[in-house]
Amino acid sequence: MLAIETIVEEIQDLKRQRRAIILAHHYQESEIQELADSIGDSLELARSARNFDGGVIAFCGVWFMAETAKVLNPDRVVVVPDADAGCSLVDACRVEDLIRFKRAHPDHVIVSYINTSVEVKAESDILCTSRNAVQIVNSIPAGQPVLFLPDINLGNYVKRQTGRENMKVWQGACIVHATFPARRLVAARSAHPGALVAAHPECPEDVLRMADFIGSTSAIIDWCVHHDAAEFIVMTESGVQHSLLRRAPGKQFHFVANENCNCSECPYMRRNTLEKLRDSLRDLKPRVELAPELMERARQPIERMLAVR
Ligand code: 13P
Ligand code: SF4
Numbered sequence: 135m136l137a138i139e140t141i142v143e144e145i146q147d148l149k150r151q152r153r154a155i156i157l158a159h160h161y162q163e164s165e166i167q168e169l170a171d172s173i174g175d176s177l178e179l180a181r182s183a184r185n186f187d188g189g190v191i192a193f194c195g196v197w198f199m200a201e202t203a204k205v206l207n208p209d210r211v212v213v214v215p216d217a218d219a220g221c222s223l224v225d226a227c228r229v230e231d232l233i234r235f236k237r238a239h240p241d242h243v244i245v246s247y248i249n250t251s252v253e254v255k256a257e258s259d260i261l262c263t264s265r266n267a268v269q270i271v272n273s274i275p276a277g278q279p280v281l282f283l284p285d286i287n288l289g290n291y292v293k294r295q296t297g298r299e300n301m302k303v304w305q306g307a308c309i310v311h312a313t314f315p316a317r318r319l320v321a322a323r324s325a326h327p328g329a330l331v332a333a334h335p336e337c338p339e340d341v342l343r344m345a346d347f348i349g350s351t352s353a354i355i356d357w358c359v360h361h362d363a364a365e366f367i368v369m370t371e372s373g374v375q376h377s378l379l380r381r382a383p384g385k386q387f388h389f390v391a392n393e394n395c396n397c398s399e400c401p402y403m404r405r406n407t408l409e410k411l412r413d414s415l416r417d418l419k420p421r422v423e424l425a426p427e428l429m430e431r432a433r434q435p436i437e438r439m440l441a442v443r
Pocket of ligand 2: 196220221222223249308309310311336371400401402403
């Protein structure tokens with residue numbers, strides 16, 4: 135087995151040879167985040183994906199994020215360390231079902247969370263991420279009926295925040311966040327009575343009701359770093375610990391185990407490893423390859439989202 139330093143050197147050499155950029159989501163293991171040119175939430179990574187020089191993007195995240203990067207960079211090579219780095223939300227919304235909905239409800243504006251397949255994106259009017267979902271829904275005229283898909287908890291959170299009655303919400307869920315039980319958060323609060331609670335909006339409503347702050351992965355990190363408090367219970371994937379401990383070394387962060395894995399890790403995100411990252415840069419695969427016509431249709435709702443500031 136190679137020492138970790140050797141694999142890191144191999145990755146750095148390959149990165150230079152390929153003129154590659156490494157983008158990493160906050161849920162990647164620390165060793166991968168250490169090597170990244172940019173670490174971020176899904177909105178920040180979508181923006182980073184189109185602002186660089188070079189020919190290759192090694193996307194250390196899940197497949198739908200890499201597809202978004204490919205749509206924004208049709209002439210660049212986009213690789214993901216593990217082709218099976220999927221997402222339960224993507225699986226929860228099949229494009230055939232969305233097309234059927236659109237036929238039955240032609241008046242609805244389709245707002246899709248970025249955690250969707252490129253085929254679903256191509257059938258959508260505008261995308262959103264957990265960072266800008268409230269803003270995106272508010273940008274749609276009040277009288278216009280909306281379908282929000284596919285995350286039920288984020289959708290219902292947006293509905294509460296916007297007060298929008300004419301919004302239907304799809305029934306998909308994140309296997310990591312939707313399985314955080316409120317009773318385990320209650321127990322964590324008893325164990326750490328001085329801690330504030332930060333939660334991702336994919337968590338169930340009863341968890342969100344106990345949160346002092348609700349936001350995207352990067353927004354949670356920024357809030358914990360800048361808040362005067364010294365102790366936090368963080369209701370999201372524990373990969374965010376990497377940036378939290380680096381940016382706020384004196385503070386304490388507690389994570390709650392969910393009922394899916396009895397941990398707080400995303401099984402899809404964690405499929406990526408340093409070894410697979412090295413191999414993907416060496417072999418330029420697994421590679422995201424999409425039909426030009428599909429990319430063209432998916433680009434419009436992505437660009438509409440990126441234009442909303
Ligand atoms: P963020 O946009 O907050 O990074 O969320 C992505 C995600 O997959 C959350 O589970
Ligand atoms: Fe998908 Fe949930 Fe994993 Fe995020 S944490 S990538 S929403 S399964």
